[in-house]
Amino acid sequence: MKRRTNFKLSFSLVLIMSLIMLTACGNTDNSTVNTGSTGGAKQATLDFLWFSDGNEGEVIKGIIKEYEQSNTNVKINLIEVGFKDLQTKLKTMISGGKPPALSRITDTGSFANQAVDLTPYVESADQFEGQFIDSLKPYYVIDDKLIAAPMDVTANGLIYNKTLFDKAGVKVPTSPEEVWTWDEYIAALKEVMAKGGARYGMVWDVTPHRWSTLLYQNGGSIVTEDGSAAAINSEAGVRCMELFKQLHKDGIMPESVWLGGENPNNLFRSGTVAAHWAGNWMISNYKDITDFEWGVTYMPKGTQRSSVPGGKFLMAFKGSGNEQEAAAFINYLTSKEVNSKYNQESLFMSPRKDSSVLDYEFGKEMYEVFSDELKNTSPLAANDWSRQTLISKISTDLKNNIIDVLSDKATAQEAMDKTAKLINEAIGSQ
Amino acid sequence: MNGGQSLNRKKQTGQTRKLAIAPYLFILPNLLIFGVFIVIPSLLGLFYSFHVYDGLNPMKFNGLGNYIKIIGDKEFWSTIGRTGIYAAIVVPLIYAVALGIAMLLAREIKMRGLFRAIFYWPTMISFIIVGLTWKWIFGDSFGILNHMLTLIGVEPVGFLTSPFWANAAVIIATVWSRAGFFMVIFIAGLQAIPTDYYEAARLDGATGLKVFRHITLPLLKPTSLLVFMLSLIDAFKAFPLIFALTGGGPGKETTYIVQYIYEIGFTKQELGLASAMSVMLFVIIGGFSALQFRISKGGAV
Known part of the structure; x- marks a missing residue:
C-alpha cells in the first residue's frame, strides 16, 4: 500500500518535472510572438539565417553594420550555418514555432507556404520583378506571390587549366563566335591529354544540376515546358547520357569523381585536369591557385548553347513577428546600390538587369563569359530547376540512375526511362 | 509520552518514505533525459509513420499507406x-x-x-x-x-x-x-x-x-x-x-x-x-x- 503511494508520488513528480520542461520550452515561443506583434517603430531583432560559399559572409556583415547605423531600431542577428545544414535548421526553427525573420536560401519552392508574400511591401509586383533577370522569376514568384527576392545569380560554366592548354598548343574560344561544337571540344581535350600531359580531360561536379547542362545543350529537358510530364527520356536525354558514359569510358573523365565520390575541385587544383565543369562561384574558390594559370572559356554547343541558371534568394518568414522589418531589409539588400556592392565584393553576379556589369577586383573577363553563357541559356533550364519541390524529390534518383549507367548496371535508355517514371509519379502526387 | 511516541513513529515512517522515494529520485535525471530525447521522439516517429509529412506543411493521415x-x-x-x-x-x-x-x-x-x-x-x-x-x-x-x-x-x-x-x-x-x-x-x-x-x-x-x-x-x-x-x-x-x-x-x-x-x-x-x-x-x-x-x-x- 505504502509502496504504491510512494510510487505514485515519484511518478507524479516525474510528470510534473517533464511538464515544467515542456511548458518552459513553450513559454519562450509565446513571448517572442508577443513582443513581435506590437508593430510601429519598435525595437526589433531580426534573426537572419545565412550560409557562405566564399567571402560573402564578411561582405554581408559590413552591409548589416551600415544598415543598423541608419536604422537604429533594428538589430540584425546573423546566424551562420553550413550550406548543408541550412534546410534542416530552417525546418526545425519553423516547425518549432520560432522561424527566423529572414534567410538566405536556394530552395525557395520547399518553403513557399511559410514565406511572407512581399507584394504589399514593394512598389508593385511588376515593377519589382522587372528589375531582375527573367529566368529567375519562377524561383521567387509562386502562385502569384512574391515569396523571395534574388540576391545573386549563378551560371554553370567551363573553367580550364590554361597552363596545360598552352603546353599542348590548343586554343580555347575567346569570343561567342568561336564556340566549340562538342566534337571539337572532345578533340581539344584529347590533344591536351596527349601533348599537354593532362591526366584527365575534365572533371564534372557530381550533381544532377551540373549534369543537366549537357541536357540543355542538346535540346533536352527534365520535364516538358508546361511541367505536366517527364521529358528526360527523350531522344536528346538518352543521347546525353550515352555521351556522358562515353566520356568516362574513353578516360577523358575520371570514374573516381562520379563513382568514387572524389572531390573534383581537388583534382582540378592538383593541376592534372584540363577542365572543370562547375560555375561562377568557383572563381573566388580558385583565386588562390598559384601552381598554374587557369581561366574561363565558353562551353561547347550541342544543338544549341546553354548554361543552367541558379540563384540565391532572401526569404522572410511568416510568424517571426518582424515581417515588416524583414521585408524592409530585403528591399534594402536588393536595391541597386547595395546589391551591386554585395555582388561586386563577393565576386558574384548580380541578378539585377541594371547592374549586370560590375567592376570586379578579380576575374572581370571571366564574368563576361559567364554572363554571356546566361544570355544564351535555354529557357527550359530555369523552367526545370525552378520546380524545387519536384527537383528535391527526384534529384537523388536521377544522380543514382546516371551512376547506374556509368557502372554498367543499366543502359542509357533504361536509366532515363526509370527516372522519367519517378518524375511522373512525383508530378502526380503533387 | 503518548505524543512523543507518535512523533517518533511519524519520524520513522517519514524516514522509510524518504528511503522509498530516494531510488526514484536517483533515476529521475536519466529517466527525464531518456524520456524527452528517446521515448517522446520515438513515439512521435511512430505517429509520423502513419502520415504524409514533409516537416513543414500540415501532415495528412495516410493510414498504413x-x-x-x-x-x-x-x-x-x-x-x-x-x-x-x-x-x-x-x-x-x-x-x-x-x-x-x-x-x-x-x-x-x-x-x-x-x-x-x-x-x-x-x-x-x-x-x-x-x-x-x-x-x-x-x-x-x-x-x-x-x-x-x-x-x-x-x-x-x-x-x-x-x-x-x-x-x-x-x-x-x-x-x-x-x-x-x-x-x-x-x-x-x-x-x-x-x-x-x-x-x-x-x-x-x-x-x-x-x-x-x-x-x-x-x-x-x-x-x-x-x-x-x-x-x-x-x-x-x-x-x-x-x-x-x-x-x-x-x-x-x-x-x-x-x-x-x-x-x-x-x-x-x-x-x-x-x-x-x-x-x-x-x-x-x-x-x-x-x-x-x-x-x-x-x-x-
Missing part, C-alpha cells in the same frame, strides 16, 4: 539485403579480430598497456574522422595506398570506384574502428575465467587449440553473445563512417539502410515514409535482440 509502400519497395528490400550481407561479414570479422587481439593482450607481455591503448584508440575517434582518414588511404587519385602502388610499379586500383573494393574498404575501416571496443569486453571476459581450468587442462595434456575450444570458448559464451548482439546492432545502424568514406557509392553499392532512410527523410523530404522505415528497422533490430536474449537465456550461462 507508408507501410504498404515500403513492403512493395524493391529498393528498400535490396538495401536491407545489402545491409544484411555487410553485417554477415562484418560481425564475425569483428568478433574474430577482437577475440584474437584480446587473447594476445590478456597475457602477461611486455608493453601490454601500450598495445591495448593502440588497439583501443580508434574507438575513441568519431566515425566521420575514421571515414575521412580511410578515404585518404583508399582514395583513387589522392590515396596513399595507390600512391605506393604506383611507386612499386603496380597499376592503381579503383578502391572506391569498384563495388568490390569499396565494400572491402568499408569493412576494413569498420573492423579497424570497432575491434578495440570489443577487445576490451573480451579481455574482461577472459580474465574472469578462473586459471584453475587452464592448469587442469594443461595437466591433462591439452594443447592450445583444445584449451581454446573446450575451455575458453564455452566460458566466454555470455561475452560472445553480448559482442555479437552489440556488433550486429552496430552493423545495422552503420552510417556516419560509410557516409564519410564512400558516401554510399559507387552508385548505391555501399548505401545501407540507415543512409537510405536518411535520404528518404532529408533529401526527398518524406518524413512520414522515412519514419515508417525506421519503425521497420526497429522491428528488425528488436527481433534480433529478442532472439539473442532468448538464446542467451537473458544473459545467464
Whole structure:
C-alpha cells in the first residue's frame, strides 16, 4: 500500500518535472510572438539565417553594420550555418514555432507556404520583378506571390587549366563566335591529354544540376515546358547520357569523381585536369591557385548553347513577428546600390538587369563569359530547376540512375526511362 | 509520552518514505533525459509513420499507406539485403579480430598497456574522422595506398570506384574502428575465467587449440553473445563512417539502410515514409535482440 503511494508520488513528480520542461520550452515561443506583434517603430531583432560559399559572409556583415547605423531600431542577428545544414535548421526553427525573420536560401519552392508574400511591401509586383533577370522569376514568384527576392545569380560554366592548354598548343574560344561544337571540344581535350600531359580531360561536379547542362545543350529537358510530364527520356536525354558514359569510358573523365565520390575541385587544383565543369562561384574558390594559370572559356554547343541558371534568394518568414522589418531589409539588400556592392565584393553576379556589369577586383573577363553563357541559356533550364519541390524529390534518383549507367548496371535508355517514371509519379502526387 | 511516541513513529515512517522515494529520485535525471530525447521522439516517429509529412506543411493521415509502400519497395528490400550481407561479414570479422587481439593482450607481455591503448584508440575517434582518414588511404587519385602502388610499379586500383573494393574498404575501416571496443569486453571476459581450468587442462595434456575450444570458448559464451548482439546492432545502424568514406557509392553499392532512410527523410523530404522505415528497422533490430536474449537465456550461462 505504502509502496504504491510512494510510487505514485515519484511518478507524479516525474510528470510534473517533464511538464515544467515542456511548458518552459513553450513559454519562450509565446513571448517572442508577443513582443513581435506590437508593430510601429519598435525595437526589433531580426534573426537572419545565412550560409557562405566564399567571402560573402564578411561582405554581408559590413552591409548589416551600415544598415543598423541608419536604422537604429533594428538589430540584425546573423546566424551562420553550413550550406548543408541550412534546410534542416530552417525546418526545425519553423516547425518549432520560432522561424527566423529572414534567410538566405536556394530552395525557395520547399518553403513557399511559410514565406511572407512581399507584394504589399514593394512598389508593385511588376515593377519589382522587372528589375531582375527573367529566368529567375519562377524561383521567387509562386502562385502569384512574391515569396523571395534574388540576391545573386549563378551560371554553370567551363573553367580550364590554361597552363596545360598552352603546353599542348590548343586554343580555347575567346569570343561567342568561336564556340566549340562538342566534337571539337572532345578533340581539344584529347590533344591536351596527349601533348599537354593532362591526366584527365575534365572533371564534372557530381550533381544532377551540373549534369543537366549537357541536357540543355542538346535540346533536352527534365520535364516538358508546361511541367505536366517527364521529358528526360527523350531522344536528346538518352543521347546525353550515352555521351556522358562515353566520356568516362574513353578516360577523358575520371570514374573516381562520379563513382568514387572524389572531390573534383581537388583534382582540378592538383593541376592534372584540363577542365572543370562547375560555375561562377568557383572563381573566388580558385583565386588562390598559384601552381598554374587557369581561366574561363565558353562551353561547347550541342544543338544549341546553354548554361543552367541558379540563384540565391532572401526569404522572410511568416510568424517571426518582424515581417515588416524583414521585408524592409530585403528591399534594402536588393536595391541597386547595395546589391551591386554585395555582388561586386563577393565576386558574384548580380541578378539585377541594371547592374549586370560590375567592376570586379578579380576575374572581370571571366564574368563576361559567364554572363554571356546566361544570355544564351535555354529557357527550359530555369523552367526545370525552378520546380524545387519536384527537383528535391527526384534529384537523388536521377544522380543514382546516371551512376547506374556509368557502372554498367543499366543502359542509357533504361536509366532515363526509370527516372522519367519517378518524375511522373512525383508530378502526380503533387 | 503518548505524543512523543507518535512523533517518533511519524519520524520513522517519514524516514522509510524518504528511503522509498530516494531510488526514484536517483533515476529521475536519466529517466527525464531518456524520456524527452528517446521515448517522446520515438513515439512521435511512430505517429509520423502513419502520415504524409514533409516537416513543414500540415501532415495528412495516410493510414498504413507508408507501410504498404515500403513492403512493395524493391529498393528498400535490396538495401536491407545489402545491409544484411555487410553485417554477415562484418560481425564475425569483428568478433574474430577482437577475440584474437584480446587473447594476445590478456597475457602477461611486455608493453601490454601500450598495445591495448593502440588497439583501443580508434574507438575513441568519431566515425566521420575514421571515414575521412580511410578515404585518404583508399582514395583513387589522392590515396596513399595507390600512391605506393604506383611507386612499386603496380597499376592503381579503383578502391572506391569498384563495388568490390569499396565494400572491402568499408569493412576494413569498420573492423579497424570497432575491434578495440570489443577487445576490451573480451579481455574482461577472459580474465574472469578462473586459471584453475587452464592448469587442469594443461595437466591433462591439452594443447592450445583444445584449451581454446573446450575451455575458453564455452566460458566466454555470455561475452560472445553480448559482442555479437552489440556488433550486429552496430552493423545495422552503420552510417556516419560509410557516409564519410564512400558516401554510399559507387552508385548505391555501399548505401545501407540507415543512409537510405536518411535520404528518404532529408533529401526527398518524406518524413512520414522515412519514419515508417525506421519503425521497420526497429522491428528488425528488436527481433534480433529478442532472439539473442532468448538464446542467451537473458544473459545467464
